[in-house]
Amino acid sequence: MTTVAHDAPADAARWPDVVAVPRPSRPRDTVTAALVRRALRGLPLRVRLAGSGDLGLGGPVLQVHDPAAFHARIGTGGLVGFGESYMAGEWDAPDLVAALTVLAAHAADLIPAPLQRLRGLWAPRHPHEERNTPDGSRANISRHYDLSNDLFALFLDDTLSYSSAVFRGFPADWDLLAAAQHRKIDRLLDLADVGAGTRLLEIGTGWGELALRAAARGARVTSLTLSAEQRSLALERVRAAGLEDRVSVELCDYREATGQYDAVVSVEMIEAVGAEFWPVYFRTLDARLAPGGRVALQAITMPHARMLASRDTFTWIHKYVFPGGLIPSTEAIEHTARDHTALRLARRDAFGAHYAETLRLWRERFTERADEVAALGFDETFRRLWTFYLAYSEAGFRSGYLDVQQYLFTKENPAR
Known part of the structure; x- marks a missing residue:
């Protein structure tokens, strides 16, 4: 699959949460990076983190161009942040479906069991409206x-x-x-x-x-x-x-x-x-x-x-x-x-x-x-x-x- 190039800056009025990267937080980002590494290292993926080497057991490639922004978004928004990071061009995949298929197949295991049990405390909730x-x-x-x-x-x-x-x-x-x-x-x-x-x-x-x-x-x-x-x-x-x-x-x-x-x-x-x-x-x-x-x-x-x-x-x-x-x-x-x-x-x-x-x-x-x-x-x-x-x-x-x-x-x- 040919991925869409991302050269033009996003419209901040239309896409505020794509344009605004969460502020750096050393404790949050350190914990998120550790959780992401734990989740990805045992998967049949090759995750290339710019400046940090590869993770995973090999397979479809997922390229993270901006690890700091990638971790900050996931740390504050979970899977919402993962998608917004893609929209912002901070990560990509030569075969996007193949990479996402691996993640979907292991969806139940990506978040550690203790955090799964506390999902109600950290996961964002549906807006009442x-x-x-x-x-x-x-x-x-x-x-x-x-x-x-x-x-x-x-x-x-x-x-x-x-x-x-x-x-x-x-x-x-x-x-x-x-x-x-x-x-x-x-x-x-x-x-x-x-x-x-x-x-x-x-x-x-x-x-x-x-x-x-x-x-x-x-x-x-x-x-x-x-x-x-x-x-x-x-x-x-x-x-x-x-x-x-x-x-x-x-x-x-x-x-x-x-x-x-x-x-x-x-x-x-x-x-x-x-x-x-x-x-x-x-x-x-x-x-x-x-x-x-x-x-x-x-x-x-x-x-x-x-x-x-x-x-x-x-x-x-x-x-x-x-x-x-x-x-x-x-x-x-x-x-x-x-x-x-x-x-x-x-x-x-x-x-x-x-x-x-x-x-x-x-x-x-x-x-x-x-x-x-x-x-x-x-x-x-x-x-x-x-x-x-x-x-x-x-x-x-x-x-x-x-x-x-x-x-x-x-x-x-x-x-x-």
Whole structure:
């Protein structure tokens, strides 16, 4: 992978915590440097610390150009500081995904067990204003999905699908991505038994491809989104397809949905709900689904123990990419549905390797079109942020730290 050069200074007004390196502190920085060395020396990495030699057992290279700033950021911000250090150009990697994959595979061991147990004392906490209340959710969703439709169009395929595709084989090819996205959508629609006359509720519109594909089957679709930008483009696409009579796209929180539907589909939406509101989300699915109906979900998941350990921690992803988000575990999803609804799990299929390939294609496309991203007004620091986000996510799936599932839940007709 070609990494993004970092020559221009960051805009201090836009990126204050990237520009401002924490003040040196000998006790803090000495302890941090020791902890970093302890964490890295046993990993299959080659970490090159400028002026200090190499660490690690060998493998993908991670080059730390400014060790003092690198340690100061980690010492004050933990993994948030690690990401900000990359945004600031203080470290880099010739193969960023490979280096991050090693770190993701050893995530549970990077912090010593005694410090893990004291996580609540040192780890940053979620800002109260980013709780996923109805108002908080609107603000959180807008910060990511309302960045620019043109930005997303630069690295997504023509379907504008922003979730894992399902490929026939690997390695995946860009020219096959749109077909792989349709394969993913069709699998979900088949799970939900969507066909002519189906009353379908979609929670999380994206840019409308699933709604269009369902309507082409003859379904009547009500699709909900909190992103004004996404809704605008989705409506344009619905009109262009001549499907206004079958698709309604509403700027509406899932908690405000009304009516009864034969099927509910929601693709990678639960990650934005937040653990506090998972019961509400599943109760909404249950309430909106008619007896005998089917729910098809696609969800990113992580190991349950890691979810429990990190669920209250404010991360780099929260700060810069997905405020208010939390990736659930399969146990959390299934237990919440069981304990709070009449929905019953009928099927679950995992396909994490497909997400790794989807992210690789997006990342490569984003890198190839960096000049076009810049032309849209996104500066160099943003481009490094986005490169890190896509690589970080891909590494999560390549390491097995993350997975993605398609779920089928059913709701039985009441006994007569």
